[in-house]
Amino acid sequence: GLSEGESLTKGNVPVFQPGQMDRTRQARRDFVDFLWDTEDRYWSEMYSFLKDELQVESLVCGTQLSYSPIRIQAAMDFIDAHAYWQHPVFPGRPWDSNNWFIRNVALVNSPEGTLTSLAARRVVGKPYTVSEYNHPNPNQYAAEGFPLLSAFAAFQGWDAVYAFAYAHNRDLEPRKVSSYFDIKADTCRLAHLPACVALFVRGDVATAKTQEVVGVSPVTERELLYESMNPWELNTDGFGLPGLRALQHAIGIQLSDADIPHTGQAEQPEQGEYVSDTGQLKWNTSVPSAGYFLADTPRTKLFTGFVHGRSFKLSDVQLDIGPTQEDWATISLVCLDGQTFAEPGRILVSATGAQHN
Secondary structure (H helix, E strand, O other): OOOOOOOOOOOOOOOOOOOOOOOOHHHHHHHHHHHHHHHHHHHHHHHHHHHHHOOOOOOOOOOOOOOOOHHHHHOOOOEEEEEEOOOOEOOOOOOOOOOOEOOOOOHHHOOOOHHHHHHOOOEOOOOEEEEEEEOOOOOOOHHHHHHHHHHHHHHHOOOEEOOOOOOOOOOOOOOOOOOOOOOOOOHHHHOOHHHHHHHHHOOOOOOOOOEEEEEEOHHHHHHHHHHHOOHHHOOOHHHOOOHHHHHOOEEEEEEOOOOEOOOOOOOOOEOOEEEOOOOOEEEEOOOOOOOEEEEEOOOEEEEEEEOOOOEEEEOOEEEEOOOOOOOEEEEEEEEOOOOOOOOOOOEEEEEEOOOOO
């Protein structure tokens, strides 16, 4: 597997660079095996040190999925993943506050985006958290982010979701948005946090009725790494279970001794609309560049997306949204008194559109 002039005794075999595929298959296998064994030893020794020597009682995880092989991270108490929709791009120096841009794009037009990608990494039988998530400023559609995440995470049966972040400093109540990620002054996102709590913590969104899994053996997981040199490829898509199935059912990876192929039948969205098997969540992309998402539960209703002159019928509620600056809105309605929408009681209505400093 060595190239001409390379020698282990001379110590001049170059380390693989990210995305480098111009080495022999044997060299790729050796490098993946080296990384795997090094990581496995590190994480297992650190876990043992924390639990056995320091007697740490809290839950311990390693790094986020996609930075490390699945099996190594699944040996921890729980597993974690991160995702950002339209993360800031720095074309020059990393994190240069004078040279950056964000693509002003809405997730509702891309069902194959961050949420299905997160679902495609979950390991069946392990607690799963998303400790970093955001639709960074100044994306004008950012209000969709946390309500979408909360509804989707509840449907998938995930264990915890986090906003990254409330604040990066002690200025906790500023009068303007001043950060890509901080939500402390972001009125369009703060207004819908009660609905996020209701959807996920209160459990207003029901978990999926069915779960689809693909069984992955240790050999197959490592073979995919040999071929891709990229742990981001370790997801249900890479093993034959399309991530888009997460819009209709719960999905995940089953770590097993032998491969277990996914056997579910492909379900095409009806007229461009994906409907969850509970019937509570609908993701509609029937009109190009004018998608929308609905959560319709007995105690919480949610709309986020493009209005496009349409009315939106939910059980016990109809939304008729007038013209907005971006032809866009996020609207959440939350029952506060233990009642449902079919009963009298207080309802918190939050409606947001465009936001500017």
